Amino acid sequence: MPHPLLASASEPALPIWLADKGTWPEVAATLPLSARGFANAQGFEAKAGTHCFLPDAEGNLLGVAFGVDEESAKRVDPFLVGKLPNVLPDGVYRFETDVARPELATLAWLLGAYSFNRYRKRASKSVRLVVPKGVDAGEVSRIADAIASSRDLINTPTNDLGPDGIETAARHLAERHGASFSSIVGDDLLKQNLPMIHAVGRASSTAPRLIDFTWGKDDAPRITLVGKGVAFDTGGLDIKPSSSMLLMRKDMGGAAATLALADMIMGAGLPVRLRVLIPAVENSISSNAFRPGDILPSRKGITVEIGNTDAEGRLILADALTLADEENPDLIVDFATLTGAARVALGPDLPPFYTDDDALAAEISRHGEAVNDPVWRMPLWAPYQAQLDSKYADMNNTGGPMGGSITAALFLRRFVSAAKAHVHFDIFAWNNAAKPGRPEGGEVQAARLIYALLKDRYRS
Structure with a gap:
């Protein structure tokens, strides 16, 4: 069903005039004199991200003018209209002027309206948008709902979302789409040869587990998603300082991104055989x-010396990736809030990704740009593999003091050998400050672009 914040073209709606500095005089000339005079009196110039409420001759709300990026801008933000749901009064609205990339603008509206209200009740708003012509309301609604659900998971603190809570969320998603579901819990991880997942999670009062569900026909292209599900990360015995623990509820952001992507794939009925693996632990x-x-x-048979217990995410992913690889899938995609080094390199908004497949990398970059889900390819620089050497084991779980995101990716690559392609995303899963379409708090990164890629590949 369409999203409750979307409206049909038959509903009465207030107009939103979109303009940039260059086109504003032309747009203003079409407005009633009272509205034009009011905008001029307010000094409105259609600067990107600004708005002006326009009155009719009786002083009632006639509509809204909103400034967008000029076409000549170095980077145009297709999510800019995502600011509007937070500043408009309740009502139904429509884009009166042409909107660039209307599907992304509609998605931005829905994503910008998101709020996390589990622990603090806020006055609810009903700011609805008439679906622009040509936009698939059902598709946009499914994507927005998947992202909202996973944002909720990331924003929920660990006292209400431990490894068992991640399992419950995954189980409910699997059941909703008719997927087969299983979970290996506690000491059964040792019996099933998943020793590193067990080792990382065994100190918690909530048992570690590997969540596993499959969906689709067995003879369809095999797509496997792996998500890091660390419900909270103290750092282990190499304990984090308190300031570094404040956001560790988001350390299951990889699992949340995986669930969001799985929801999109299953909801769209893509002709793939999907498998989802989430190692869920508390460190x-x-x-x-x-x-x-x-x-x-x-599980791979590789022995790993622990250089630092705070590099735990790659350990649980390694066992899950090995299991995924045993099926020789067409593609393995893993999402993980893995390293602070990735944030140093590229900041919080631009996750790095790693793959040996140049064609896949080009697809990822193209789709990331197309759906405004930005990522940046980083190198699997082979000489840095030496930083993972160990005197006593096959490898160490930490590299040197620099290039930490690269060495983490090189570590993971050792556990994938049979899959036709593998890509690793080192995501942040959080917005430190609100941006259009991206409220402050938990965020789903890279999932939309992979959905777009798979849809492009496999939907006939």
Whole structure:
């Protein structure tokens, strides 16, 4: 069903005039004299992101003027209209002037209206948009709902969303789409040869687990998604400072992105055989916590020396990636809030991705630009592999003091050998400040672009 914040063209709606500095005089000339005079009195110039409420001759709201980026701008933000749901009064609105990339503008409206209200009740708003001509309301609604659900997961603190809560969310999603679901919990991880997931999560009072669900026909192209599900990361015995723990509820952002993408794929009925693997743990401190210097076995048979217990995400992903790889899938995509080094390199809004497949990398970059889900390719620089050497084991779980996102990606690559293609996204999963279409808080990164890529590849 269409999103409750979308309206049909038959509903009465207030107009939104979109203009940039160059086109504003032309647009203003079409307005009633009272509205034009009011805008001039306010000094409105259609600067990008600004708005002006326009009255009719009786002083009632006639419509809204909104400034957009000029075409000559170095970077045009197709999500800019995502600011509007937060500044408009309740009502139904329509774009009166042509909107660039109307599907993205509609999505931005829905994403910008998102708020997390579980713990603090706020007055609800009903700011609805008439679906622009040519926009698939059902498609945009499915994407927006998937992102909202996963934003909720990231924003929920760990006391209400531990590894078991991640499993519950995944189970409900799988059941809604008719997927087959299983979970390997606690010591059964050792019996099923998933020792690193067990080691990282065993110190928590909530047992570690591997969440596993599949959907689609067995003979369809095999797509496997792997998401890092660390419900909270103390850093383990290499404990984080308190300031670094404040956002660690988002350390399951990779799992949330995976679930959002899975929701999009299944909701659209893409002709693929989808498998989702989420190692869900809490990296806690207890007498049985894994230690610096421990040497862990892995499902792959590679032994891993622990250089730092705060580099735990790659350990749980390694076992899950090995399991994924055993099916020889056409594509493995993993999402993980893996390194602070990625933020140093590219900041919070531009996740790096890593793949050996040049054609896949080009597809990712193209679709990321097309759907305003930006990412940047980083190199799997082979000489840095030496930073993962260990004197006592096959490899160490940490590299040197620099290039940390690259060495983490190189670590993961060691556990994928049979899949036709593999891509790793090192995401931040959080907006430090509100931006159009991206409220402050949990964020789903890179999922929309992979959905667009798969839809382009496989939908007939």
